[in-house]
Amino acid sequence: MAVITVLEAIREAMREEMRNDDRVFIMGEDIGARGGVFLATEGFLSEFGEERIIDTPLAESSIAGIALGAAMSGLRPIAEIEFADFIWPTINQIVGEAAKVRYGTEGKLNAPMVLRAPQGGGVRGALYHSQSVEAIFAHTPGLKVVTPSTPYDAKGLLKSSIRDDDPVIFLEHKRTYRLVKGEVPDQEYTIPLGKADVKKLGEDISIITYGLMVHHCLEAAQMASLKNISVEVLDLRTVRPLDVESIINTVKKTGKTLIVYEDNQALGIGSEVSALISQHAFEYLDAPVIRLGGPEVPAMPFSPPLENMFMIDAEKISTAIKELAEY
């Protein structure tokens, strides 16, 4: 198997789907001649041409709205929002409209569109280049929200998202783009949406997480194993729909759960996961369910020490593991 980066995996997924299906096209800011701000669509313009690789004006509401219309008309658009921080103008098109198409037309219409956006901090990007937006979209029935952590997952999940018949918000963590490498099969494969993945088996504590944090959690789990604390790491992969079965299974196994996410902790994905656990696995709990998430601060600060304070890392996770193990 080839070892590639998350960015390369995303590029491969889109290229394969574009070659397989003429209905797939990409639109977004700087995605054509520039090849995308992160070069996710590098070389696409020359291969697929201007009709399928469409550079748009700096108007996210239009990008989302046009994509929605195209999807409802039978195409399969991949709309790239250059940074998730700029996704807010799309809320009306996505939350207000796309999510409700199938429901509102009694299934007569649907919107098979993917809205891709790089998100997350830890890259010294401050207020407008570090936001995490999954919770906002995950709140809305009718949308699917995917948050891959590895090249393997990113490719398999993006292909499934493009083939999905309803709108999918595909959120790629910028810090994983070049920092996370992994094996990806040479053969074609897809990963079903809504299925979590146990990234590491363990006995004492379950960590439930997604995105970049998967890697910090794996590192912390490794450190914990030196202290004879056995940590299981469950990667949600898709934060809507949540894989309730996998969540409950790991909690029943260990009785102690830590939910780790970079996004603001309050009312985040971990809050829903925590509620599901107390509802479905109450009798298996041996400790309070702990969330380790971003602080009650409106945005990623610009100052490096403050950004470090905002970001969750392996050491913070290790401290939480230790406290939970001792409980």
Added chain:
Amino acid sequence: MKIELPQVGESVTEGIIGRWLKNVGDKIEKYDPLVEVITDKINMELPSPVRGVLREIIANEGETVQMGGFIADIETNENQENTNQDKLEPDVTDQEIGTTGVLLKNTAPVGPTGSSGPISRDEPLSTHDESPPKKSRYSPAVLRLAEENQIDLAQIVGTGINERITRKDVISFIEANSTIGGKASTGPSDQDTQSRKDQEKIALTPVRKMIAANMSKSAALIPQAWSEVAVDVTGMVSKRQDIKESFMNKEGINITYLPFVIKAVAESLKKNPLLNATWSEEGIILKKNINIGIAVAAPDGLVVPVIHNADFFSIAGLAEIMEALISKAKNGKLTLPEVQGGTFTLNNTGALGSVSSRPLVNHPQAAIMTTEAIIKRPVIKEDAIAIRSMMNICLSFDHRIMDGAEAGTFSMSVKQLLENIGSDTLIY
């Protein structure tokens, strides 16, 4: 290539790692003895399944490993090639990548607006200075486990914060009481022992640990009752005396009392199948074969070789089989089939001069019998005092499976068969 502890025999689920016969870095041929493994049935040398170089010992001496668990890593030629290929990719770390991937540490992530550039790594700040939660109530998991296993939580010492009883504490307690009973009871702690000069601690060998676990299991799980019967073995003693020399000449081995006893026990087990059984909550399982284990004191500790289908053999045949098994036991050469499948155990405690003993049933069997020292005693025989060779037989049995009546019938059967031995007893 990761080497697993293979499944060795029925009802064995784990083994204790004994001495490693190879060191890290040693070249290993396929089938080279790799490590000693001790199970509750046997000690064995595990042969290497592959040829290569021992890269890592994962399970150290004394560690308990589940069957199928990894014990070592052997670098085979195939692996070496793969490793070399991986090395060609310079910025991938040495650790295995797999589809889970790896987070690179020595590479700059994307820059804030899409370009790539290094960023400084600053000291992270700890955000955790909260005081630990106070002890209060049992967690739902603890309550559920306690209820399911009918455990009084007051018996358990908590290891959680402020001595909270954790789920793991309850699980350990359950395991200790079901498999290694008494582990939870209080004894002198390590610290006490270490600080005292008037006593000495002997390290537990793997065999000792295994015996301890098995004995605790027997004592903890089986409600055992005990009885003793005196047997007049004068006839057996003289029969053996009569044939001793000729047997030695003919067969080349010494004939002992043991084959006579095994024969009598095998016959009696046939007539009393409850003694050749196993308890289960779903019902008593009668064993069709009569496989008698004989307790043998080997240099490392107790071993119990098994005579399979003991009822098929003559006294002479049993003598030959026993001779071979005991010799193998003393040299540590028993194979797995020779120690497993026992359905009843016989122990000749008389060899140590004992006249009465109370053995522990070899779990999951139904009963164990000892033969005690043969001693000449004055006894009343036909209203006269006679000097007879007397031997006690002692029987411990699982009272769940049978009552005293069945156990007594068995003992009386053994007694009668032994007392009937005389000059006309056939040994072939």
